[in-house]
Amino acid sequence: MKRRSAFFSLLILLGLVLASAYPAAANRPGDKPAVNSPTTPGKTHSPQTSLGASGLSFRYASTFGVTDQPYPADTNHFNSPDGVFVDGSSNLYVVEQNGQRVLGYSTGGNFFQIGYAGLGRSLDNFLNNPRDAAKDSNGNLWVVMENAIRVFSPSGSQVMTFPQANPGQSGNSNAQFNVPNGIAFDHNGRLFVSDENNQRVQVYTVSGIPPTLTYVNTIGVTGVSGGDNTHFFNPGRIAFDSSNALYVVDTINFRVQKCTSTNNWANWTCSTFYSGLTFSTGIAIDHNDQVFIADGDNNQVLKCSPDGTCHNFAGEYQVSGSDNGHFGWVPALATDSSGDVYVCDQSNDRIQVFDKNGTFVKTIGATQAPYVADTQRYYEPWSIAAAGNGGVYIGENHGDRLIKVNPNGTQAWTVGQAGVITIDPAVNGYFGSFGASATAAETADGKVYIPDAGNNRIQIYAANAGGYIGSMAQYIGQNGVSDQFNGPFGVAINPVNQDILVADYFNDRVQVFDSSWAYKTTIGETGVASPDNGHFNGPVSVAVSSSGAVFVADRFNMRVQQCATSDGFVYTCTVFAGVTGENGSDFAHLRPSGIALDKNGRLYVADDSNNRVQVFDATGAYMATIGGSSGPSNNQLRQPEGVAVDQNGNVYITDTYNQRVQKFLPGIYLTYLPVIRR
Numbered sequence: 213m214k215r216r217s218a219f220f221s222l223l224i225l226l227g228l229v230l231a232s233a234y235p236a237a238a239n240r241p242g243d244k245p246a247v248n249s250p251t252t253p254g255k256t257h258s259p260q261t262s263l264g265a266s267g268l269s270f271r272y273a274s275t276f277g278v279t280d281q282p283y284p285a286d287t288n289h290f291n292s293p294d295g296v297f298v299d300g301s302s303n304l305y306v307v308e309q310n311g312q313r314v315l316g317y318s319t320g321g322n323f324f325q326i327g328y329a330g331l332g333r334s335l336d337n338f339l340n341n342p343r344d345a346a347k348d349s350n351g352n353l354w355v356v357m358e359n360a361i362r363v364f365s366p367s368g369s370q371v372m373t374f375p376q377a378n379p380g381q382s383g384n385s386n387a388q389f390n391v392p393n394g395i396a397f398d399h400n401g402r403l404f405v406s407d408e409n410n411q412r413v414q415v416y417t418v419s420g421i422p423p424t425l426t427y428v429n430t431i432g433v434t435g436v437s438g439g440d441n442t443h444f445f446n447p448g449r450i451a452f453d454s455s456n457a458l459y460v461v462d463t464i465n466f467r468v469q470k471c472t473s474t475n476n477w478a479n480w481t482c483s484t485f486y487s488g489l490t491f492s493t494g495i496a497i498d499h500n501d502q503v504f505i506a507d508g509d510n511n512q513v514l515k516c517s518p519d520g521t522c523h524n525f526a527g528e529y530q531v532s533g534s535d536n537g538h539f540g541w542v543p544a545l546a547t548d549s550s551g552d553v554y555v556c557d558q559s560n561d562r563i564q565v566f567d568k569n570g571t572f573v574k575t576i577g578a579t580q581a582p583y584v585a586d587t588q589r590y591y592e593p594w595s596i597a598a599a600g601n602g603g604v605y606i607g608e609n610h611g612d613r614l615i616k617v618n619p620n621g622t623q624a625w626t627v628g629q630a631g632v633i634t635i636d637p638a639v640n641g642y643f644g645s646f647g648a649s650a651t652a653a654e655t656a657d658g659k660v661y662i663p664d665a666g667n668n669r670i671q672i673y674a675a676n677a678g679g680y681i682g683s684m685a686q687y688i689g690q691n692g693v694s695d696q697f698n699g700p701f702g703v704a705i706n707p708v709n710q711d712i713l714v715a716d717y718f719n720d721r722v723q724v725f726d727s728s729w730a731y732k733t734t735i736g737e738t739g740v741a742s743p744d745n746g747h748f749n750g751p752v753s754v755a756v757s758s759s760g761a762v763f764v765a766d767r768f769n770m771r772v773q774q775c776a777t778s779d780g781f782v783y784t785c786t787v788f789a790g791v792t793g794e795n796g797s798d799f800a801h802l803r804p805s806g807i808a809l810d811k812n813g814r815l816y817v818a819d820d821s822n823n824r825v826q827v828f829d830a831t832g833a834y835m836a837t838i839g840g841s842s843g844p845s846n847n848q849l850r851q852p853e854g855v856a857v858d859q860n861g862n863v864y865i866t867d868t869y870n871q872r873v874q875k876f877l878p879g880i881y882l883t884y885l886p887v888i889r890r
Contacts, residue, residue, distance in 0.1 A: 261789065261800035264833030268814075270863060270876040272846045276621050277872035279844050282591035282611070283583045283630065285329035287315060289561065291582035291631060295344040295449075296556040296563055298548045305353065306556075306563060307342045307544075310582065310610060310631070314345055314355055317576075326353070326364050329583070330591055330610070330871070334360070334380030337370050344449060344544065346395045348418065356392040356405060359383070363423060372422045384410050384434055386427040393493065394449035398456050402428070406447040406460060411437045413447060413460060413471075431458070431471055431480045439465050441482045448493035449544055453501045453518070459485060461495050461505070468495060468505060485520050494544035494556065498568075504553055506542040513545060513555055515570070525570045526555060534560050534579050536572045561631075582631035587623045590615070591631065593866040593873055594649035595702075595806065596854040600675060604856055604864050605660060606873060607648035614648045614662050616678065617873075625678035627662070627671075637667040640680050644668075650701040651753050651806060651854060653712075655727075661712060663700035670703060670714065684712075684729050694723070694731045702753035702806075708760040709780070715751040715764065722751055722764055722775075733781040735762065743769050743792050745785050753806045753854075757813055763788060765804035765817070770795050772804055772817060774832075788832045789817060797822050799834045806854035810861055818855040818865065823848070825855050825865055838863065844870055 291311030298304055304317045305324075312332040316324030327339035334340045334357075341358040348354065351366040360379035363371040373379050375387050382390040390409035397403055403416040403425065412432035416425040437445040448461035458471040460482070470485040486505065494506030503516040504525065512527035527539045534540065540559030547553050551568030554576075562577035585591075591611030596604055602619035613628035627641055627648075634642035644666015652662040658675040661684075670684040685696050702715035710727040713735075721736035741749035753765035762775040762783065771790030775783040790802045806818040813830035824839040839849035854866040863876040 261791075261828075262831075262833045264829040264831070264835040268827065268836045268878070270836065270838050270878055273862070273875045273877045274621065275846070275872050275874055276606070276617060276864075277590040277593065278588055279870050279872050280328070280331060281589050282330035282871040283589050284586055285313075286584070287317075287323055287325070288578060289581055289583045290315070290563070290577040291330065292561065293556050293558055293563060293577070295342070295544045296546045296554050297345045297347070298546045298554060299347045300549070302548045302550070304548075304554065304563075304576075305345050306576075307345050307355070309341055309343065309558075312339050312342065314339065314342060314353065316353075324368055326355070326368050326370075334358075336373070340380055343392065344394045346397055348397060348423070349401060350421070352423070354395055354403070356389075356395045358391060359389045361389075361392070361395065361405065361425075374425050382409070386414065386430070389414075393447065394461075396450045396452060398452050398458070399454075400456070404450055404458065406450050408446050408448070408463075410434050411444050411447065413444070413450065413458070429478055429480070431460075431482070437464070441469070441484070444469070449495050449506075451495045451497045451503075453497050453503075454499070455501075459495055459497065459503065461489075461492050463491060463493055466490060466492070468492075468503075486514075486516060486522055494542060496545045496547045496553070498547040498551060499549065500551075504545055504547065506545050506555070508542055511539050511542070513539075513542065513553070513566075525553070526564070526566050526572075532559075536564070536575070539564070580629075580632055585611070585613070585626075585630035590871055590873065592647075592649075592868055592871065594647070594853045594868055595651040596856040596864050596866045596873060597652045597654065598808070598856045598858045598864075600654050600656075600658070602858055602860070604858070604873070605652045605654070605662070606866065607650060607652065607662070607854075609647045609649040609853075609868070612643050612647040614643075614652065614660075614673075616660075616675075627673060627678055627680075633666060635666060637664075637669050637683070640671065640683065646699075646701075649853070651703065653703045653705045655705050655710065656707075661703045661705070663697075663703050663714065665699045665701050665717070668697045668700065670697075670700060670712075684725070694734065695725075697723070702751075702765070704754045704756045704762075706756045706760055706762075707758055708756075711780070713754050713756060713762060715754045717750055717752055720748050720751065722748070722754055722762070724780075733783070735764070735775055735783045735785065741768070745773065745787065748773070753804065755807050755809045755815075757809055758811070763807055763809065763815060765807045766790075767804055769793060770801065770803050772802075772807060772815065789815065789826070789828050789834075795821055799826065799837065802826055805852070806866075808855045808857045810857040811859060812861075816855045816857055816863060818852045820851045820853055820868075823851060825849075825852060825863070838865065838876055846874070849874070 292309045294309035295307030306315045313327035332340045353364045359382045361374045393408040394406040405414045415429040432444045445464035448463045460469045466489045467487040468485045469482045471482040473480045490509035492508045496504045501518045505514040511532045513525045514522045515525035516522035539557045544556040555564045561582040565573040592609035594609040595607035606615045616624040646665040650663035660673045672681040699718035701717040712725040714723045720741045724732045736748045748766045749769045750767040752767040755763045764773045773785040774788040775785040777783045802819040803821040805820040808816045815828045817826045823842045827836040850869040853868045856864045861878045
């Protein structure tokens with residue numbers, strides 16, 4: 213439904229591109245729910261946002277990156293492989309979870325690909341977090357993804373999606389899924405799907421071309437987890453033996469269940485085949501009914517005889533590694549007709565192949581190299597900050613790099629390895645589980661402070677060449693400890709005294725340090741999320757004006773707070789923009805993800821839930837909107853997470869799910885020229 217005020221309509225005539233529809237935005241990495249609902253009594257609401265002076269507008273200038281191309285796609289790298297499948301002809305299929313593709317390799321050297329590299333969507337011909345694959349008797353490939361099944365013909369064209377309506381939406385009916393994890397056909401052609409968050413395995417018959425699914429039974433109890441033989445707790449991958457017995461990896465119960473039926477699909481009875489696993493998800497059965505189990509957190513593959521006697525087959529118990537004898541995380545495996553075992557080594561971005569005796573044969577893919585980055589593309593650019601030389605610093609979420617870009621759009625240097633996280637605060641030059649999605653800041657003396665939220669620290673680099681200088685708070689974040697962080701997502705430098713301000717997201721506070729990294733004070737209350745003006749709920753970004761006023765993007769309070777101090781230690785905060793606890797699509801409401809200030813004191817707020825950037829003057833009055841509609845065209849934004857403004861007033865917006873940064877110039881769109889008569 214279109215929602216436009218008369219004032220918005222007037223602005224459209226001046227050339228602003230505003231919203232006709234506002235799709236919900238995905239959460240920021242690590243997002244948490246708001247502690248209060250908008251109807252909670254006693255909330256502090258800001259006054260209705262006023263309107264500032266008219267005339268400010270922005271026009272599209274250029275794009276950094278390549279729209280809908282996060283990185284160059286090739287067939288030699290796997291981006292977080294989560295599933296592997298070998299068909300009866302020994303053709304290999306690799307399911308990339310982060311890569312959002314299924315890659316197929318035939319024994320004759322032909323290549324097969326479905327999905328688009330790095331683009332997870334529920335739209336037709338796309339895949340959205342695919343997990344597993346199986347083939348039917350007609351050669352169609354069935355892929356489970358979030359939260360649906362998508363079927364492709366042997367040539368790779370899409371055949372059908374189940375459910376057809378709202379395939380990305382979770383549900384618990386017999387025509388819906390909630391994170392389907394595994395898929396397999398029994399020897400009679402019936403389809404089985406492990407429905408992880410619904411705690412069940414669903415059974416369907418398949419008929420017709422294109423195929424139609426008919427529900428016939430549920431194994432387990434929908435929505436009810438348990439540890440007895442009638443329940444599952446997050447069922448993982450599934451497989452059948454030669455007798456049509458179903459094996460289910462019961463992940464959180466640390467076991468494999470063997471289920472049999474006396475009448476082909478009804479009245480299933482399950483019992484424990486093997487227990488003692490640790491967060492396992494994968495299973496495969498060869499033609500001799502030898503059972504192979506991916507023992508996830510134990511970093512090994514087990515080989516079991518049909519009676520449940522198991523021993524180590526590959527890897528080393530509780531020893532991870534990236535050499536040929538070790539694994540990182542093993543979510544899945546498969547066997548071929550010769551007895552070779554294909555092990556999906558997800559955290560090492562590869563498939564390891566072993567013969568039937570457990571001897572290493574080869575690696576498919578490139579170890580710890582999910583893709584090869586180039587200088588033109590960005591993988592989920594999330595954060596952005598202005599550089600002193602007129603360029604910008606771009607932080608990638610899934611790309612896991614901080615990239616400095618010169619004013620002409622060329623890359624100057626990068627920090628981090630493309631697509632690789634390192635959860636270790638002692639290792640410099642890498643980022644943790646949130647990538648480089650936090651906002652950096654440059655100091656007057658040429659240092660760049662970049663929060664490494666996944667490792668709870670601030671890394672410091674030289675602005676001119678990207679050389680490592682040091683780190684602040686190289687510790688796991690703890691509540692109540694002044695010089696530690698728990699998810700730092702934003703940093704800013706006070707131009708008045710060079711204080712360093714850190715938005716300490718999960719601690720619901722902003723920490724203030726002097727230029728020597730010595731702790732000074734806390735804004736907010738550590739570990740206490742509240743809607744009053746003395747607290748924050750998920751402070752995600754911070755900015756400081758030329759006069760020292762501090763602005764905080766208070767994400768789950770749906771507002772930006774302005775904080776002032778007279779002594780540098782005690783801050784008083786008031787609502788500057790937004791309405792506390794209320795999200796909406798009019799100009800007075802927002803859900804801030806990133807903020808920036810220009811030299812005139814105007815505040816720019818990336819409002820990811822409305823696909824726009826809102827601009828407010830120095831008093832908090834609304835002035836303009838950039839974007840406002842979702843799409844891939846220039847001037848459209850798809851969940852913008854960050855915004856920056858350079859000294860010339862140029863605005864840079866991370867158009868996160870379009871895989872690009874858009875640059876806008878200030879100025880009036882329409883110029884009326886007098887008619888000159890001769």
